[in-house]
Amino acid sequence: MIWQNYQLDSSVLKVTEGLTLWQVEKGKVDISKDSLAVPIKLGNRLEGYVFHGQGGLLLDTIIETEEGAIGKPIEKELDESFLMLGNTEKIQQYLEPASKDKIREMKYENEQSFVTEAKDLLDRFLGNGRIHKHQCWSYNRGSIFAFPNKANKFDILIGNGSKIVYKAINTVFVSSDKNVVLKTPDEVILARNKKPFIIRKQFFP
Amino acid sequence: MKIKKVKIELSEEIKEEMKKLREEVARLKEQLEDVTDREGRKSRGIFIDIGNAHEYVEDVMESVAEGIHGELHKCILIGPGGVRIAKKERLPLGEGEAEVSFPKAAEVMSALGHEYRLRILKELVSGGKYVNELQEKLSEITSSTLSSHLKVLEEAGLVVQEKVRGRYLITIPGRTAYKMTTRITRFLERGSHE
Numbered sequence: 001m002i003w004q005n006y007q008l009d010s011s012v013l014k015v016t017e018g019l020t021l022w023q024v025e026k027g028k029v030d031i032s033k034d035s036l037a038v039p040i041k042l043g044n045r046l047e048g049y050v051f052h053g054q055g056g057l058l059l060d061t062i063i064e065t066e067e068g069a070i071g072k073p074i075e076k077e078l079d080e081s082f083l084m085l086g087n088t089e090k091i092q093q094y095l096e097p098a099s100k101d102k103i104r105e106m107k108y109e110n111e112q113s114f115v116t117e118a119k120d121l122l123d124r125f126l127g128n129g130r131i132h133k134h135q136c137w138s139y140n141r142g143s144i145f146a147f148p149n150k151a152n153k154f155d156i157l158i159g160n161g162s163k164i165v166y167k168a169i170n171t172v173f174v175s176s177d178k179n180v181v182l183k184t185p186d187e188v189i190l191a192r193n194k195k196p197f198i199i200r201k202q203f204f205p
Numbered sequence: 206m207k208i209k210k211v212k213i214e215l216s217e218e219i220k221e222e223m224k225k226l227r228e229e230v231a232r233l234k235e236q237l238e239d240v241t242d243r244e245g246r247k248s249r250g251i252f253i254d255i256g257n258a259h260e261y262v263e264d265v266m267e268s269v270a271e272g273i274h275g276e277l278h279k280c281i282l283i284g285p286g287g288v289r290i291a292k293k294e295r296l297p298l299g300e301g302e303a304e305v306s307f308p309k310a311a312e313v314m315s316a317l318g319h320e321y322r323l324r325i326l327k328e329l330v331s332g333g334k335y336v337n338e339l340q341e342k343l344s345e346i347t348s349s350t351l352s353s354h355l356k357v358l359e360e361a362g363l364v365v366q367e368k369v370r371g372r373y374l375i376t377i378p379g380r381t382a383y384k385m386t387t388r389i390t391r392f393l394e395r396g397s398h399e
Contacts, residue, residue, distance in 0.1 A: 026367075028369050064374060068378070
């Protein structure tokens with residue numbers, strides 16, 4: 001089968017305790033207790049979740065160079081639904097079915113209204129939801145997060161071991177062990193082994 | 206206009222030389238076919254075994270890249286100022302001073318105006334440090350005082366804290382400011398002795 005469909009499970013789950021979904025030296029994604037989650041499946045295989053609740057993204061988009069550090073950390077509150085594809089093994093044990101009351105507490109009328117919102121998010125992320133089998137995400141490629149942004153698109157975070165790719169409205173950050181690239185509206189910084197190459201719009205002596 | 210045909214008689218010596226050359230070309234062609242047949246790559250052209258040459262090429266490229274970086278590093282293009290792509294001409298010294306934000310300048314100078322904060326910057330010049338490492342180095346400062354000094358430096362943009370690991374790093378402006386402070390101090394100290 002060349003084309004495959006990511007599909008949402010109809011069950012709505014809740015997070016039983018504060019949970020770190022992804023963490024490396026430079027970044028972290030957390031989700032708080034009582035947040036809601038809908039599993040994303042590819043056939044029978046669990047591939048990820050759509051979460052909704054209180055969460056946080058921390059990303060140290062800072063480049064250490066021989067001349068000093070450049071960049072600022074990104075701190076973002078995650079209070080809208082977002083999507084995660086990747087290793088779900090550790091997450092599963094912190095999820096249990098959500099009661100109707102819990103769903104209402106999160107401002108959804110019922111299970112279906114949250115699933116509908118989650119489906120809309122998944123469809124926007126994948127286009128029409130159908131994806132070529134070679135494009136399917138797999139565990140060994142790390143985790144991918146998609147956070148809706150104010151431009152009605154997605155801020156994308158991909159983490160695989162110490163390698164990070166982050167693309168937001170005004171920022172692109174790519175980091176591996178030795179090489180880092182940071183693009184902001186004002187500058188582009190490339191650094192290798194702490195040696196920077198900086199292209200900046202505004203010059204200051 | 207008529208063109209005259211001229212017949213050139215080649216000497217026996219030249220004829221012999223040309224014959225040898227033709228034979229040499231034919232021999233080389235045979236050798237080439239042998240090689241391409243043996244490697245089964247006739248349809249893709251000549252196969253040349255470069256052995257470890259690719260590693261050598263990579264090494265050369267690496268050293269060239271390092272060289273270019275080193276050269277660029279020496280010039281003004283790299284450094285706190287970055288690459289200048291401003292459309293306007295750079296103003297002569299003194300003319301652009303009105304554009305400087307004095308409140309910001311005062312904030313930066315105020316951040317530098319404390320012995321402990323200068324000592325924190327000095328510790329960070331050698332690399333990023335966690336609060337406990339700074340505390341060890343500056344043992345006479347209490348942890349709350351250290352935190353408040355770090356906050357002042359951070360607000361002035363002279364240091365930045367990693368949110369995940371919690372380390373403090375000196376920024377490019379921080380390093381420049383620290384360097385300028387030490388230079389001015391040395392200059393003044395020298396002046397007072399004269």
